[in-house]
Amino acid sequence: MSLLDVVGPVMVGPSSSHTLGVLRIARFVHKFMKGVPEKVKFVLHGSLADTGFGHGTDKALLAGIMGMRADDERIRDSIEIAKNVGLRYSFEIEDLGEVHPNTVLIIAWKNGKKVEVQGSSIGGGKIEINRINDCECQVNWEYHTLILVIKDLPGAIGNILENVSVNISNLYLKRIDAIERIAVAIVETDEEVKEECLEAIEKNSYVLEFYHVGRDEDAL
Amino acid sequence: MCWNFTMWGVMRMRFEDFINEEKRGRKLPDVILEREMRETGVPIELLRREMVKLLNVMLEESTKQYGKRQRTLSEMAGENGYLMANHRAKMLSEFSHTATTVALSLAESNAAMGRVVACPTGGACGIVPAVLYALKVHMNASMDELLNAFIVAGGLGWVIEKNATISGAEGGCQAEIGTAAAMASALLVYYFTHQGERCAHGAAIALKSMLGLVCDPVGGFVEVPCVKRNGIAVNIAISSAEMALAGIESVIPFDEVVEAMYRVGRSLPESLRETGMGGIATTPTARKIVMEMKKHKKFKW
Numbered sequence A: 001m002s003l004l005d006v007v008g009p010v011m012v013g014p015s016s017s018h019t020l021g022v023l024r025i026a027r028f029v030h031k032f033m034k035g036v037p038e039k040v041k042f043v044l045h046g047s048l049a050d051t052g053f054g055h056g057t058d059k060a061l062l063a064g065i066m067g068m069r070a071d072d073e074r075i076r077d078s079i080e081i082a083k084n085v086g087l088r089y090s091f092e093i094e095d096l097g098e099v100h101p102n103t104v105l106i107i108a109w110k111n112g113k114k115v116e117v118q119g120s121s122i123g124g125g126k127i128e129i130n131r132i133n134d135c136e137c138q139v140n141w142e143y144h145t146l147i148l149v150i151k152d153l154p155g156a157i158g159n160i161l162e163n164v165s166v167n168i169s170n171l172y173l174k175r176i177d178a179i180e181r182i183a184v185a186i187v188e189t190d191e192e193v194k195e196e197c198l199e200a201i202e203k204n205s206y207v208l209e210f211y212h213v214g215r216d217e218d219a220l
Numbered sequence B: 001m002c003w004n005f006t007m008w009g010v011m012r013m014r015f016e017d018f019i020n021e022e023k024r025g026r027k028l029p030d031v032i033l034e035r036e037m038r039e040t041g042v043p044i045e046l047l048r049r050e051m052v053k054l055l056n057v058m059l060e061e062s063t064k065q066y067g068k069r070q071r072t073l074s075e076m077a078g079e080n081g082y083l084m085a086n087h088r089a090k091m092l093s094e095f096s097h098t099a100t101t102v103a104l105s106l107a108e109s110n111a112a113m114g115r116v117v118a119c120p121t122g123g124a125c126g127i128v129p130a131v132l133y134a135l136k137v138h139m140n141a142s143m144d145e146l147l148n149a150f151i152v153a154g155g156l157g158w159v160i161e162k163n164a165t166i167s168g169a170e171g172g173c174q175a176e177i178g179t180a181a182a183m184a185s186a187l188l189v190y191y192f193t194h195q196g197e198r199c200a201h202g203a204a205i206a207l208k209s210m211l212g213l214v215c216d217p218v219g220g221f222v223e224v225p226c227v228k229r230n231g232i233a234v235n236i237a238i239s240s241a242e243m244a245l246a247g248i249e250s251v252i253p254f255d256e257v258v259e260a261m262y263r264v265g266r267s268l269p270e271s272l273r274e275t276g277m278g279g280i281a282t283t284p285t286a287r288k289i290v291m292e293m294k295k296h297k298k299f300k301w
């Protein structure tokens, strides 16, 4: 931990793993989907399922999926706000297997698309996104994050990454459809990727889908 | 600059090292910020600005929540800050009364999903702001003085985090509320003396008095006993700081007390580390309260 992690951060209570961490996971999904989904299902595992009830976890998840920041005072009213904006949501408890005790699986729907993101709140407000759709990863959202669905062809990834002029810190690659030849790539960079680079990536002929999640404003 | 390296090449961190730098004529807050810059690469000016932000939120929330009734998640707490604020203290000084009220109020605001600074955690969020606010109100402390004392408190908490833990789940409540009390004590001593060595004595005395404190929240809610522990711990911070100001020294140096705290934490059974399965949490009354809550299905998904 750094000094600033010890004396902070600013958050809404009651606990960094039950509110701050899960809010950040849900907000990651919000950024990934470029807005509030039409429908969302939260599947809670382990300690989130046991003690999460009534501990504000539900409110933090809803606040995050609606894009609220960690110190937003509307978090405590997020259930009413979700109802007002017509967000259809549900909570379920399920054993997600060998995962961190504070893990949540978020399934969200928007414009006919379905997204699945699984993340763990690993303490002190830190998170680890461990699965995005079928791609397993270890994204802590402290870097600038790009998610790409690409053609799984020789040279594709090199060709695409040529457009990224900043230092790449982590790269995850997973083939999701061998017949259609489709793969998912998650790219984490130290610095923000420039606007023109983003445009170039989006136009690249190997890129089928492109999501610019960015870096969490609440990460120090 | 002379830092000690352990055999793995990882920089060790002792409060004593900070004090030694101070003895070479440097200012303690500068020494601490420089260390953070070395570790994270974040420039000192930016760090200072971040610290000011946190300090401002602490003071703002202290003013806003002072003596306010709160509707907490489990409703086991919510009136304590209000009652304390409306009580004329018979024994506590005005300073301590204000600090106690702030500590209770902020801990209750945390339990009601209010905005807090997790210093060092949400459960212990009332203690450090309580002494900052009391210094501002009763000593007319300037923002600069408060900031420097806050950085020293942060450095001291950082040493605890590096050599032990600040998480109740790992080390019990002594690691959370105990750390906050040690930080608040150091903060007060630094404000009055600007001497790192005396801060270490104040902090050591505070942490020693909290050694062995278990984490046993009823129903897993950060309310009982957490809220009142904030109110008590701030008084331990104040009295241990007062002792340090009087020239009383801790026989056992601060860094050794931290190691002792860690050893105690590791020997606590899991039932006494935030699981809600021991201590206060398993008393007959606590069980009854939790059963009632479940019966009313107030917390069904």
Ligand code: SF4
Pocket: B123, B124, B167, B168, B169, B172, B173, B174, B176, B177, B214, B215, B216, B217, B221, B222, B223, B225, B226, B229, B274
């Ligand atoms: S009892 Fe546990 S949850 Fe409550 S303040 Fe202490 S460490 Fe935190």
